[in-house]
Amino acid sequence: MTDSTVDNKGYIVGIYENEEFTPLGQQLNEKTNGHLLKSIKLSDTKGKVGDNLVLYNVTPEVSRVAIVGLGKKENNSTTYEKNENTRKAIGSGVKALKSKNATHLTIDSNIGDAKQTAEGAFLSNFKFDFKTGTSGKTANSTNDSIQVELSPSPSSEQCFKEGKVLAESQNFARILMETPANLLTPTNFVQHVSNQMKELIDSGKVEMIVREEQWVKDQKMGMFWGVAKGSDEPLKFLELHYRGASADGKDSIVYVGKGITFDSGGISIKPSANMGLMKGDMGGAATAVSAMFGVASLGLKVNLITITPLCENMPSGKATKPGDILTAANGKTVEVDNTDAEGRLILGDALHYACSFKPTHIIDIATLTGAIDVALGQHYAGCFTTTDSLWDQLNECGNISGERLWRMPLIPEYRKQMETSKVADLINSAGRSGGACCAAGFLKEFITADQSWSHLDIAGVMSSSEDGPYIRKGMTGKPTRTLIEFAKKNQQ
Secondary structure, three states, X not given: OOHHHHOOEEEXXXXXXXXXEOHHXXXXXXXXXXXXXXXXXXXXXXXXXXXXXXXXXXXXXXXXXXXXXXXXXXXXXXXXXHHHHHHHHXXXXXXXXXXXXXXEEXXXXXXOOHHHHHHHHHHHOOOEEOOOOOOOOOOEEOXXXXXXXXXXXXXXXXXXXXXXXXXXXXXXXXXXXXXXXXXXXXXXXXXXXXXXXXXXXXXXXXXXXXXXXXXXXXXXXXXXXXXXXXOOOOOEXXXXXXXXXXXXXXXXXXXXXXXXXXXXXXXXOOOOOOHHHHHHOOHHHHHHHHHHHHHHHHOOOOEEEEEEEEEEEOXXXXXXXXXXXXXXXXXXXXXXXXXXXXXXXXXXXXXXXXXXXXXXXXXXXXXXOHHHHHHHOOOOXXXXXOOHHHHHHHHHHHHHHOOOEEXXXXXXXXXXXXXOOOOOOEEOOOOOOOHHHHHHHHHHOOOOOOOOEEEEEOOOOOXXXXXXXXXXXXEOOOOXXXXXXXXXXXXX
């Protein structure tokens, strides 16, 4: 074995709090006369989840080993805890070895399930920036810069492949959300999606339809046009269809993603502090199309449609002004009290259009309100649903994916706060009190009766302010994997 092949290799093994190794770690410990355990005892590593210790030149064949903490061995944890512990352990090990220039990684398959192992490995490997570095390249994404194999081979190789697709899907959402607004206009967004899904589109698995301004006007989408017209960048209305269950596309699930590629607030302009984060205000659209990529790549037996209205919210002489009246596609009139409450306007018209497909479920995903961030912070997305059964499914999928949801109230009293206009049917902003709940109540006005619908307010989980074991600081791409899990659960 040459030095060049040794130099890029690394192993990840696990240790519990009782100092018991996973099988591959035990083998290496015995082969080195207890060197791994001695090193653990000399370090401050206690085997807690997230702990890691890197050792070098363990054997002539093993140049680097990351020993990762797995916590307590007792198997009484919840689905969420079990899956998250695996992702966190693997993520911490991958990041530790990557920092030591290891890119060919062998992971002890006994650390956790193969699916969560792949998710932890490939999500933690994500990097995206525009630093030129030594190569002179920009827009550097390292999603494919590591090779990962499991030892011993898992009982289901398919589970590992599924986990990798889930991670790749979320990483695509993160790329879209991290890309600055000057490089991700609505037109650029569509092109990125087209490039990502080229094989799926060329093979006929996914149908891509791009609508322009005239179509939006023909559909009488006055709210969407009212937001889009303030920008010089042309709007796009992106529609993707995957017919994995039947050629006729009946009984589809529809994901509707808010696609504001930059939100200045419009005439009601935002404060300058942290306005740069508003490049991620298309997070709903990013996660919706990324979920479509994952569902189609996995070949799930489900019919899925994604709808993403895309535009900028900008101040200009053409922009909608506070006090203006807009007419929605369903005929309702809306007084614009605050142009920075634009997401619900473009979503309302998109949701009305989504209902025309008579789907089994509609789920909209939007970085909609700062109020949900105040309420739940960065650890839960707010979930508003019309039925208990839909909540139960989404909650289960969120626990599987580690992207937790918290159910929020969707009651008529909040809707009434949106009916205070003296000149229109609705007003687009009802003040600070119950802001997230009122926004959900506004959206419900554009859903037909008896339609199964959920609104996910992801403003709080849009970005992470600190590095985690497998999700780095920055845009998170949540809840892409939850949406894929939901489609998987609803296969026909």
